[in-house]
Amino acid sequence: MYNGTELPDVLFEYDHLFLIDVLHHVPVAQQAAFLKQIYAKMRPGSKLILKDIDAARLVWCSFNKLHDLMLSGEIGHEWTFARALTECQRIGFELVGSQKKRTLVYPHYTLELVKR
Numbered sequence: 001m002y003n004g005t006e007l008p009d010v011l012f013e014y015d016h017l018f019l020i021d022v023l024h025h026v027p028v029a030q031q032a033a034f035l036k037q038i039y040a041k042m043r044p045g046s047k048l049i050l051k052d053i054d055a056a057r058l059v060w061c062s063f064n065k066l067h068d069l070m071l072s073g074e075i076g077h078e079w080t081f082a083r084a085l086t087e088c089q090r091i092g093f094e095l096v097g098s099q100k101k102r103t104l105v106y107p108h109y110t111l112e113l114v115k116r
């Protein structure tokens with residue numbers, strides 16, 4: 001169970017972790033630390049699949065902001081694909097795959113990342 005601050009140690013038991021449309025909901029000041037904590041809890045050799053909205057696709061990204069504003073009352077803090085990749089590599093992740101794909105009005109990137 002996640003208490004909002006400390007991610008559970010059980011992450012160490014998984015081969016694959018999925019973070020889908022969560023990162024842009026995390027407060028800006030905590031986003032990098034959130035990813036760092038995931039990395040720290042992961043087992044070497046395990047994978048993180050990080051999928052989120054690509055802020056570089058400005059017009060499409062604004063549909064996601066509108067969606068979040070209507071459904072959760074907040075504006076998302078989306079990163080660009082390039083920023084997500086840079087931050088993850090800085091943390092120590094190795095990129096083994098990536099994809100950019102828009103579904104309806106939602107422009108997603110997906111990073112397939114390994115902790116070595």
Ligand SMILES: C[S@@+](CC[C@H](N)C(=O)[O-])C[C@H]1O[C@@H](n2cnc3c(N)ncnc32)[C@H](O)[C@@H]1O
Pocket residue numbers: 004019020021022025026027
């Ligand atoms: C669009 S939903 C994504 C759901 C997710 N893909 C799943 O399968 O559960 C956004 C999620 O971000 C979570 N969230 C919002 N703020 C967060 C925060 N500060 N830290 C971690 N998760 C957060 C919400 O609880 C919600 O489940």
